[in-house]
Amino acid sequence: MTAARILIVEDNEKNLKLLRDLLQFHGYQTLEARTGPEGIARAREAMPDLILLDIELPEMDGVAVLRVLRGDSATSGIPVIAVTASAMRADRERLLGAGFDRFVIKPINIREFPSVVASCLRQNTPGT
Numbered sequence: 004m005t006a007a008r009i010l011i012v013e014d015n016e017k018n019l020k021l022l023r024d025l026l027q028f029h030g031y032q033t034l035e036a037r038t039g040p041e042g043i044a045r046a047r048e049a050m051p052d053l054i055l056l057d058i059e060l061p062e063m064d065g066v067a068v069l070r071v072l073r074g075d076s077a078t079s080g081i082p083v084i085a086v087t088a089s090a091m092r093a094d095r096e097r098l099l100g101a102g103f104d105r106f107v108i109k110p111i112n113i114r115e116f117p118s119v120v121a122s123c124l125r126q127n128t129p130g131t
């Protein structure tokens with residue numbers, strides 16, 4: 004079985020590096036984008052198994068990016084985890100209502116994060 008490929012869309016270099024290092028440590032392949040439009044383009048060309056999508060992106064925020072991904076039949080089936088700095092209940096509900104599969108809150112809990120990723124991938128693997 005080949006390693007799952009995960010696209011990280013994150014504008015903050017420190018967070019991007021943390022996510023990349025964590026995912027690679029756990030055996031995943033990573034792809035990167037630093038803006039919403041770049042993330043959409045990368046998702047279309049690479050068809051990753053999962054997308055980690057920062058909500059607080061300049062110009063086009065994560066919710067707007069998700070809307071485009073879900074509206075395109077090529078990318079609508081890719082699971083997307085929201086990564087957000089907001090721990091407020093109203094914001095979490097807004098994200099799940101927008102159609103994100105999961106969300107994780109910054110700062111990332113490095114012990115819990117791998118199981119969130121793994122369970123999201125499992126749920127979206129056909130035939131399991």
Ligand code: MN
Binds near residue numbers: 013014015058059
């Ligand atoms: Mn950000």
